[in-house]
Structures are given as structure tokens and as C-alpha cells.
Amino acid sequence: MFGGGSNARSRSNAVVNEKGASPVRDPERAPGTVESRFDPPSWIATRPKQIFARLKIFKGSELVDIVPMSKNPAYLLGRQKELVDVLLEHPTISRKHAAIVHHVNGSCHIIDLGSTGGTWVGPTRLAPHESRQLSEGITIVFGQSTRRYSMCFGMPDKSEVVHKQRSNRPQSSGRPSKEERAKKKQNAAAAMGSLLGGYGSDEDDHDSDDEAGNGGA
Numbered sequence: 001m002f003g004g005g006s007n008a009r010s011r012s013n014a015v016v017n018e019k020g021a022s023p024v025r026d027p028e029r030a031p032g033t034v035e036s037r038f039d040p041p042s043w044i045a046t047r048p049k050q051i052f053a054r055l056k057i058f059k060g061s062e063l064v065d066i067v068p069m070s071k072n073p074a075y076l077l078g079r080q081k082e083l084v085d086v087l088l089e090h091p092t093i094s095r096k097h098a099a100i101v102h103h104v105n106g107s108c109h110i111i112d113l114g115s116t117g118g119t120w121v122g123p124t125r126l127a128p129h130e131s132r133q134l135s136e137g138i139t140i141v142f143g144q145s146t147r148r149y150s151m152c153f154g155m156p157d158k159s160e161v162v163h164k165q166r167s168n169r170p171q172s173s174g175r176p177s178k179e180e181r182a183k184k185k186q187n188a189a190a191a192m193g194s195l196l197g198g199y200g201s202d203e204d205d206h207d208s209d210d211e212a213g214n215g216g217a
Contacts, residue, residue: 037076037083038099038113041131045073049106050153055086056160058148063163069108069151074101077142078113092117092143100134100151108134108151117143 057065080095094115112119112126120141140149
């Protein structure tokens with residue numbers, strides 16, 4: 001019932017693997033625009049205002065993945081690889097289970113797409129095709145999956161930088177040397193830059209558009 005403009009190159013195609021300790025990235029991209037996969041609501045944004053919007057994925061208390069959700073107006077979640085932006089691998093999840101959609105007013109909403117297993121926001125199960133505004137950090141559950149999800153909108157925090165560093169480096173053992181500690185600080189700065197680079201348009205882009213819209217005034 002909703003969607004948003006998108007192209008294949010910009011999609012995240014995160015794969016949430018219930019069997020493994022961590023999700024993996026799908027090298028193949030879902031073809032076609034979001035409009036070709038589901039119909040947009042009248043209130044969908046043409047450009048997301050939440051430039052740091054992201055979906056955090058947890059296994060128990062462990063943060064296992066972060067999916068940027070700021071470049072496209074809508075993101076489809078479900079079990080059908082060819083159609084979705086975030087692939088959820090659990091038998092109780094529907095082919096097209098839910099969508100996270102940016103509203104023109106700057107808020108972010110989740111809509112259940114008539115799923116069989118259900119979509120929970122906090123303790124409440126959404127009715128089929130019901131829309132619910134997402135607040136910072138509220139827990140989202142799909143079907144009977146053990147994974148827990150939450151949306152965040154502010155600047156990435158320290159835990160996300162640590163997660164990015166860990167996901168980008170091999171396991172090591174022993175006490176780090178002075179050189180390794182210095183390298184760790186450099187990597188932290190690089191990890192933050194990498195995190196920020198994965199999100200939507202920066203302020204310069206918005207400023208340029210505003211100037212163009214105002215005739216350079």
C-alpha cells in the first residue's frame with residue numbers, strides 16, 4: 001500500500017540470518033523501484049528528513065547489525081529476496097512483511113503488510129496494514145523471530161562505532177602494543193566517518209537545494 005522512489009544501487013539488502021550470530025550482506029540487489037513493489041501512501045516523503053535514520057538489529061543484548069535507512073523514502077522488509085530491501089530469514093515472516101516509511105512531516109512509520117506472523121511495536125501487535133509512528137529506540141519484532149529491532153535517528157553513538165570497528169577487523173589476542181593502541185584511535189575516527197558516510201544527504205546537499213529553490217536568494 002505504500003513505497004517510495006529508490007534504485008537498485010542504493011538499497012541496503014541486509015540479510016538477517018536467524019541461524020548465525022550475525023546478519024550477512026546480500027551481494028545481489030532487489031530489482032526495480034519501490035513503487036513497482038508496493039503502492040505508496042499519500043503522505044510518503046520524496047526525500048527523507050531523518051538523515052541519520054537507521055535500523056539496529058539485536059540478538060539478545062548484542063548489536064549484530066546497523067542498516068542505514070535515510071537514503072530512500074521507504075524500505076521493504078520480508079522473506080522474498082527479489083522484492084525486499086531488508087531480507088528477514090525466519091519461517092514465521094511473510095514474503096512482504098512490513099515497510100518502514102518516511103513521512104513528509106519528518107517522522108518515520110512502520111506499516112504491517114498484512115503479514116501472517118504479525119508485527120509488534122513495543123507490546124502492541126499492529127493490525128494488518130496499520131501504520132505506527134516509530135519513536136527512538138522502541139522495540140520492533142517480526143513474527144516469532146528472536147531478533148529485536150529498533151530505529152534510531154540521532155548521531156551514531158559510541159556503541160555503533162565499536163560495532164563498526166569490530167565488524168571491519170580480524171580477531172586478535174594478547175595485550176595491544178603502543179602502536180596498536182594508536183592505530184585503534186585512528187580506526188575509531190575512520191569508523192565514525194564510515195558510519196556517517198552510509199546515511200543520506202548531508203546539510204550541504206539540503207543547503208544547495210534550498211538555494212536553488214529560492215532562486216539563489
